[in-house]
Amino acid sequence: GIPEQATRSLVDRLYGASEYLHCDMTDLEAIHATLARIESQAGPVHALVNNAANDDRHALEDITPAYWEERLAVNLRHHFFAAQAVIPGMKRRGGGSIINLGSVSWHLGLPELLVYQTAKAGIEGLTRALARDLGDANIRVNCVIPGAVRTPRQTALWHTPEEEAKIIAQQCMKVRVEPVDVASMVLFLAADDARYCTGHSYWVDAGYC
Numbered sequence: 001g002i003p004e005q006a007t008r009s010l011v012d013r014l015y016g017a018s019e020y021l022h023c024d025m026t027d028l029e030a031i032h033a034t035l036a037r038i039e040s041q042a043g044p045v046h047a048l049v050n051n052a053a054n055d056d057r058h059a060l061e062d063i064t065p066a067y068w069e070e071r072l073a074v075n076l077r078h079h080f081f082a083a084q085a086v087i088p089g090m091k092r093r094g095g096g097s098i099i100n101l102g103s104v105s106w107h108l109g110l111p112e113l114l115v116y117q118t119a120k121a122g123i124e125g126l127t128r129a130l131a132r133d134l135g136d137a138n139i140r141v142n143c144v145i146p147g148a149v150r151t152p153r154q155t156a157l158w159h160t161p162e163e164e165a166k167i168i169a170q171q172c173m174k175v176r177v178e179p180v181d182v183a184s185m186v187l188f189l190a191a192d193d194a195r196y197c198t199g200h201s202y203w204v205d206a207g208y209c
Contacts, residue, residue: 025052025078026070035085044089047097047190050079053119055105057112057158068115075119079126087139095138097190100127101182102145104205124201131199140198142189147205150176172207 004022019041023034039045054074058067083098090096102124106117124143131141148167150159159167168174185204188194 025082026073028077028081031078031082032085035082039086039089044093045086045096046090046093047099048082048086049099049101049186049190050082050123051101052078053101053103053116055103055113055116058115059112060114063115071115072119075116076122076126079123080130083130083141087134087137090139091137096140097194098130098134098139098141099186099189100141100143102127102143102201104145104147104203104208107145108208127201128199135198140189140194142194142197142199143201144182144185144189145201145203145205146182147171147177147203147208149182150178167208170208171205172209175206177204177206 021034021037024030035045052074054071058071079100086096086098100123103117103120105113106121110117124145127141127143134141148154148159148171164176168176182204185202189197189202
């Protein structure tokens, strides 16, 4: 999950321009209730960013049916149902932007991420399908594909100095992608600057291949 204190600190720094609401994204009723509350307080949603995920490593032989279902609920299912919840309001306001977060991992075929990569591949298909169905309503749907982003979680769990060196060696640009780089792409796709961008994936990976 997302560290709650870090999230609250960010909200505080935004000087009243935002509100923190906790929602379990595996709970479909909670998703609808939270988004309905947002709409009742602020009006129809202009931009929805689907970013909740969990990339814990897992071995093929350890995957059970229950684990499979739970990982898809964490990494894929909420993308559709959150979108479904805000689409009526977006139609009423004359349009909107839905931004899904994918992953470079399944394009690279990284190890011990089978269910996670299955979900992330599905997100790209969902993005294109929603874009086709919602274009007439002026609702844009795009996918952002982050590379190996240097987040506190990745640094704490997996990105050792040796792993950092391997990542940079595989990238065209010899830099580390930071969360702000991904956020900048998300903001672009949410804005009117991207008013004719829909149905596509936008990579923020420094050429990770």
